[in-house]
Amino acid sequence: MLTIIPAIDILDGKCVRLLRGAYDEVTEYSRDPAGMAREFELTGATRIHVVDLDAARGDMMNNRRQLSKLRRAVNATIELGGGVRSEEDIEELLELGIDRFIIGTAFARNPRVVEGWAAHFGPIFLAGIDARAGTARTSGWEEDAGTSAVELARAARDHGACGIVFTSIEQDGTLAGPDIESTNRIAEASGLPVILSGGVGSLSDLEEVERRGHANLKGVIVGKALYEGRVTLPELYERFPQDPSQAECPW
Numbered sequence: 001m002l003t004i005i006p007a008i009d010i011l012d013g014k015c016v017r018l019l020r021g022a023y024d025e026v027t028e029y030s031r032d033p034a035g036m037a038r039e040f041e042l043t044g045a046t047r048i049h050v051v052d053l054d055a056a057r058g059d060m061m062n063n064r065r066q067l068s069k070l071r072r073a074v075n076a077t078i079e080l081g082g083g084v085r086s087e088e089d090i091e092e093l094l095e096l097g098i099d100r101f102i103i104g105t106a107f108a109r110n111p112r113v114v115e116g117w118a119a120h121f122g123p124i125f126l127a128g129i130d131a132r133a134g135t136a137r138t139s140g141w142e143e144d145a146g147t148s149a150v151e152l153a154r155a156a157r158d159h160g161a162c163g164i165v166f167t168s169i170e171q172d173g174t175l176a177g178p179d180i181e182s183t184n185r186i187a188e189a190s191g192l193p194v195i196l197s198g199g200v201g202s203l204s205d206l207e208e209v210e211r212r213g214h215a216n217l218k219g220v221i222v223g224k225a226l227y228e229g230r231v232t233l234p235e236l237y238e239r240f241p242q243d244p245s246q247a248e249c250p251w
Contacts, residue, residue, distance in 0.1 A: 004236045006040045007223035010063045011053040017224045019173040021141035029227045034073040043233040047077040049221045055083020056140040071097040081128050102165050104128030105138040108145040111155035118160040127156035132169040153190040163193040163251030171199030180212050187216035193251040195219035
């Protein structure tokens with residue numbers, strides 16, 4: 001079963017999409033991320049992928065206020081990425097009601113940090129692996145992590161991550177189709193449940209993921225295709241019926 005997860009990226013309080021992670025290639029879709037989350041939930045979403053793009057850059061900015069409003073607006077499971085780099089961040093976001101945390105930059109710099117956090121807070125951490133040409137990127141994709149995505153996938157397996165969100169930066173925001181091969185390599189190397197992100201532009205793209213994806217490829221994040229009207233959530237959920245219990249799955 002393929003879990004379909006709609007995405008909300010927040011920059012300066014607005015719901016946006018970037019092209020290949022470039023902060024100077026921004027398309028704004030809504031000034032109300034909480035309203036967008038409500039719309040997703042009303043059309044069947046039980047899990048929503050949220051990224052705080054301001055926090056991801058590490059420039060002391062964040063969208064905690066918008067996240068609080070979004071959390072109050074929906075009952076869906078919220079997985080959050082972007083700027084989660086300390087226990088203080090986690091404690092603050094848990095108080096807001098965030099369910100899952102995608103650890104990217106902190107994990108790439110010190111994979112053991114997830115092991116310690118999982119021991120303290122429980123199995124609520126997914127490793128966020130974002131790669132360009134096979135090399136992992138950090139700090140809002142603006143810095144080279146100095147290691148390969150596959151090595152980080154193995155580290156995720158060894159250091160307590162409950163799953164992985166893998167983004168192929170070259171595909172992100174392009175609607176040109178997902179990088180299934182690279183995602184399969186991450187799934188094989190890690191042995192963990194993997195969520196694919198980047199490039200989905202049509203229903204047929206998701207059918208291709210279902211057909212060719214590794215057994216550990218469990219979910220797909222859909223963003224720009226929804227905002228551009230290339231697909232709709234009712235259409236996707238009709239083709240890929242969702243198991244409500246997946247919203248509370250360990251990954």
